[in-house]
Amino acid sequence: MAFIDAPTNFFIGGKYDPSTDEVAIDDAVYYDSRDLTTHGLVLGMTGSGKTGLCVCLLEEAILDGIPAIIIDPKGDIGNLLLTFPELLASDFEPWIDPDEARRKGNDVTTHAAEKAELWRGGLGKWGITSERLQQLKDAADYTIYTPGSTAGVPISILASLKAPKQDFDTHAESLREEINGIVTAILSLAGISAEPVKDAEHVFLSNIFEHNWRQGKDLTMEDIIVQVQEPPFDKLGVMPVNQLYPDKERMSLAMALNNVIAAPSFQAWLEGVPMDMQSLLYTPEGKPRVSIFYTAHLDDTERMFVMTLVLETLLAWLRTQSGTSSLRALLYIDEIFGYFPPVSNPPSKEPLLRLLKQARAFGLGVLMATQNPVDLDYKGLSNIGTWWIGRLQSERDRERVMSGLQEAATSGDMDLAAVEQLVAQVKSRIFLMRNVHDKGATTLFSSRWAMNYLAGPLTRTQISTLMESRDAAKLIEPTQKVVASTPVVMATASETSGQGLPSGFDDSKPVVSGVDEFFLPIKSSASAAIQKWEDDTRSRADSSDDAQLAYIPVLLAQANVLYDDRKSDIRVERTYAFHIEDLDSSGFVTWKEYQVEPADRRDIDTKARGEALYGEVPTSLIDSSRLKSLKDDLEEVIYKDFSVMLPYNQSLEAYGHPDDDPGVFEAKLAQLAREQRDAEVDKVTADYDKKYDRLEDQRERKQRELQKDEARAATKNQNSIINIGEGIFNLVTGKRTSSSISKIGRAVSSRGAANAEVEETKEEIIAIEREMEDLKQELETALQDVRAKWDEVAQQKGEYEVTPYKKNIALDIFGVGWVPYWYFKSEGQSKFVSAYE
Ligand SMILES: Nc1ncnc2c1ncn2[C@@H]1O[C@H](COP(=O)(O)OP(=O)(O)O)[C@@H](O)[C@H]1O
Numbered sequence: 162m163a164f165i166d167a168p169t170n171f172f173i174g175g176k177y178d179p180s181t182d183e184v185a186i187d188d189a190v191y192y193d194s195r196d197l198t199t200h201g202l203v204l205g206m207t208g209s210g211k212t213g214l215c216v217c218l219l220e221e222a223i224l225d226g227i228p229a230i231i232i233d234p235k236g237d238i239g240n241l242l243l244t245f246p247e248l249l250a251s252d253f254e255p256w257i258d259p260d261e262a263r264r265k266g267n268d269v270t271t272h273a274a275e276k277a278e279l280w281r282g283g284l285g286k287w288g289i290t291s292e293r294l295q296q297l298k299d300a301a302d303y304t305i306y307t308p309g310s311t312a313g314v315p316i317s318i319l320a321s322l323k324a325p326k327q328d329f330d331t332h333a334e335s336l337r338e339e340i341n342g343i344v345t346a347i348l349s350l351a352g353i354s355a356e357p358v359k360d361a362e363h364v365f366l367s368n369i370f371e372h373n374w375r376q377g378k379d380l381t382m383e384d385i386i387v388q389v390q391e392p393p394f395d396k397l398g399v400m401p402v403n404q405l406y407p408d409k410e411r412m413s414l415a416m417a418l419n420n421v422i423a424a425p426s427f428q429a430w431l432e433g434v435p436m437d438m439q440s441l442l443y444t445p446e447g448k449p450r451v452s453i454f455y456t457a458h459l460d461d462t463e464r465m466f467v468m469t470l471v472l473e474t475l476l477a478w479l480r481t482q483s484g485t486s487s488l489r490a491l492l493y494i495d496e497i498f499g500y501f502p503p504v505s506n507p508p509s510k511e512p513l514l515r516l517l518k519q520a521r522a523f524g525l526g527v528l529m530a531t532q533n534p535v536d537l538d539y540k541g542l543s544n545i546g547t548w549w550i551g552r553l554q555s556e557r558d559r560e561r562v563m564s565g566l567q568e569a570a571t572s573g574d575m576d577l578a579a580v581e582q583l584v585a586q587v588k589s590r591i592f593l594m595r596n597v598h599d600k601g602a603t604t605l606f607s608s609r610w611a612m613n614y615l616a617g618p619l620t621r622t623q624i625s626t627l628m629e630s631r632d633a634a635k636l637i638e639p640t641q642k643v644v645a646s647t648p649v650v651m652a653t654a655s656e657t658s659g660q661g662l663p664s665g666f667d668d669s670k671p672v673v674s675g676v677d678e679f680f681l682p683i684k685s686s687a688s689a690a691i692q693k694w695e696d697d698t699r700s701r702a703d704s705s706d707d708a709q710l711a712y713i714p715v716l717l718a719q720a721n722v723l724y725d726d727r728k729s730d731i732r733v734e735r736t737y738a739f740h741i742e743d744l745d746s747s748g749f750v751t752w753k754e755y756q757v758e759p760a761d762r763r764d765i766d767t768k769a770r771g772e773a774l775y776g777e778v779p780t781s782l783i784d785s786s787r788l789k790s791l792k793d794d795l796e797e798v799i800y801k802d803f804s805v806m807l808p809y810n811q812s813l814e815a816y817g818h819p820d821d822d823p824g825v826f827e828a829k830l831a832q833l834a835r836e837q838r839d840a841e842v843d844k845v846t847a848d849y850d851k852k853y854d855r856l857e858d859q860r861e862r863k864q865r866e867l868q869k870d871e872a873r874a875a876t877k878n879q880n881s882i883i884n885i886g887e888g889i890f891n892l893v894t895g896k897r898t899s900s901s902i903s904k905i906g907r908a909v910s911s912r913g914a915a916n917a918e919v920e921e922t923k924e925e926i927i928a929i930e931r932e933m934e935d936l937k938q939e940l941e942t943a944l945q946d947v948r949a950k951w952d953e954v955a956q957q958k959g960e961y962e963v964t965p966y967k968k969n970i971a972l973d974i975f976g977v978g979w980v981p982y983w984y985f986k987s988e989g990q991s992k993f994v995s996a997y998e
């Protein structure tokens with residue numbers, strides 16, 4: 162068995178021994194997924210295998226159900242879609258670089274066959290099966306987004322200008338940070354470099370955002386340009402706008418922004434799926450997504466803009482999540498160069514720093530790679546928990562990394578000089594891993610074979626091919642709430658009275674006393690309503706121009722209900738509306754039959770608007786004592802029968818909000834289950850580790866016996882250290898890492914047994930080793946069971962009923978409701994169609 166396929170433990174490679182220059186494939190190296198929540202940085206020169214290692218980490222994360230957002234400035238990461246479980250030459254062929262084939266003296270087909278063989282061999286060696294490849298392919302939905310281009314899936318930046326769902330004042334601090342970031346990004350796109358708080362255009366634009374967002378208003382670029390010219394407020398702080406930021410300057414800002422949207426290429430920025438983090442991370446069913454932002458086709462400014470927006474959108478999404486100790490999602494930036502420099506302050510820097518600081522609590526791991534350590538901000542590096550250092554050729558880079566390591570070190574237990582010497586000469590794919598969670602211990606290893614075909618940068622045509630089958634519209638489904646409505650379409654013919662009024666109607670409003678009156682809003686115009694009536698009934702109106710507004714009275718009840726449940730700690734608001742036209746004939750009211758779609762409270766007037774016809778008011782509608790008892794009855798009915806159902810998982814004691822976007826609750830369950838699973842993995846592993854320790858002790862005793870017998874024989878020191886020095890050797894092998902299955906996951910075969918003289922002791926050692934091997938197998942099975950158990954738990958979905966408290970039922974709209982209709986004629990007959998639909 163090459164490695165233990167277990168949850169929580171990412172299989173990333175095999176130990177590397179610098180003294181023999183060998184990679185021990187069966188001495189697997191694992192990485193505890195939880196350690197990624199303190200972020201990881203991969204350093205190494207071009208070709209050192211950074212992207213390969215990160216692809217391995219991503220593959221493990223995806224297999225474990227972790228969604229990922231990936232920023233791909235070089236275009237390599239689309240390789241995550243090249244998963245070929247059968248490893249056929251024909252799978253590889255479309256992705257072969259013809260130039261590379263030619264250089265190797267191959268035609269494309271031969272070259273594809275060679276690559277397929279290379280991958281088959283590499284994966285085989287590392288014990289990776291085609292089932293695992295298939296699992297990887299199935300584990301997530303993969304999408305390549307190409308902002309500003311339709312080569313892949315285009316993505317609209319407009320969604321990021323949407324007002325946040327949270328209350329502004331409660332989240333003022335973080336929302337202002339978000340605004341700062343977006344404003345900086347927008348200004349940079351307009352070629353203006355302005356600093357938050359300091360520069361007038363920045364302060365001004367930020368105020369426009371705040372002003373609109375406070376009122377829950379979404380913004381578009383057009384809105385922003387209009388409001389720059391005509392600000393929706395007079396003052397900035399205590400100063401008049403005109404004094405701080407005069408007309409002329411506002412005009413030139415508006416022009417600059419206008420140039421941005423006037424550029425033909427800008428249209429492409431508006432098209433596509435909205436940049437909504439929840440939908441970029443999960444499907445509506447809660448399945449993880451891998452969303453790759455391909456930015457290789459963009460210029461520096463545009464790339465910076467995309468990066469900043471992704472970071473800000475991610476930060477905003479994080480704030481809506483609950484805390485967790487397990488890994489929830491990954492952000493991978495393949496080439497961090499330019500986004501996080503030491504001295505200058507590009508728009509991406511501040512949000513990235515904020516993200517590094519805040520992400521941990523929410524389980525977001527940030528993984529970054531760079532070939533230019535010198536270009537990384539020093540402060541930011543202290544937020545990185547794991548360093549993977551590959552080959553670094555330049556002395557400046559090495560020095561930088563060593564001083565960074567020193568800074569991040571928890572104890573001065575590292576021989577930096579030795580490390581520096583090592584990284585100057587290691588081969589590609591060899592990395593020194595330093596993880597703060599391993600108490601500063603380091604591991605020297607080679608990355609395992611990547612499961613995906615590392616074809617290198619994909620061309621735009623290749624990306625189109627990969628994304629062609631997908632329908633962008635299908636990727637992110639709109640969340641529509643369906644509200645049951647009972648349309649009151651009344652199209653009965655009635656006699657016309659002498660003055661041309663339909664019978665039962667008057668052109669002045671009947672006097673209603675002692676009862677509240679409400680006028681419902683007109684939702685469809687006469688022409689639209691009549692057109693619809695014509696289509697539905699296949700008839701024709703005599704003319705739709707002279708349609709008249711006619712109000713028909715109903716008993717109108719509209720209740721606002723707050724469901725405030727202590728146990729689930731979830732609050733849901735619902736509005737229910739009822740229209741009863743024939744109150745005279747309905748004695749006992751079955752309210753649900755009269756339920757209609759509620760009107761927005763703000764659209765309900767208490768006075769008529771303009772001229773209209775009015776229907777007769779049934780006597781029971783103005784019977785105030787009857788109304789009073791109906792009101793009490795309705796309150797009782799809502800209390801008893803109008804409950805709301807929350808999605809519920811009993812095992813995890815988790816409740817969902819019924820108004821959440823699809824997939825949110827599923828993702829929450831997956832995360833809760835993951836936390837419990839990770840804890841159980843630790844426990845199970847600790848139990849096995851104990852058993853394993855005992856066997857190891859036994860084996861050691863037996864080996865000492867053997868050694869006594871061998872004492873006479875000359876032994877040569879197998880551990881002589883060649884060329885790199887003792888410092889490294891201790892550094893690499895001296896300490897145990899904390900990765901939960903590292904100990905038992907190690908190779909068991911001992912080299913000592915080979916020289917045994919006493920057959921019996923040899924046999925005994927072999928028997929102990931067999932037990933150890935069995936134990937490894939048992940552990941794998943036990944951990945797989947743990948995974949299966951919690952996967953199962955996360956799938957359970959039930960419902961939890963919440964009924965309202967009486968005090969939370971507000972029946973403030975109760976009385977005569979005037980429902981608008983359009984009155985017109987068809988073949989001389991009077992017709993009415995609802996204007997309230
Ligand atoms: N884990 C891996 N499995 C298989 N091949 C790898 C792996 N890592 C790197 N390689 C090979 O080495 C080449 C260079 O590695 P890459 O990760 O692209 O380097 P870097 O990102 O540091 O420039 C890749 O194109 C690939 O052929």
Ligand SMILES: [Mg+2]
Binds near residue numbers: 211212213237
């Ligand atoms: Mg790379």
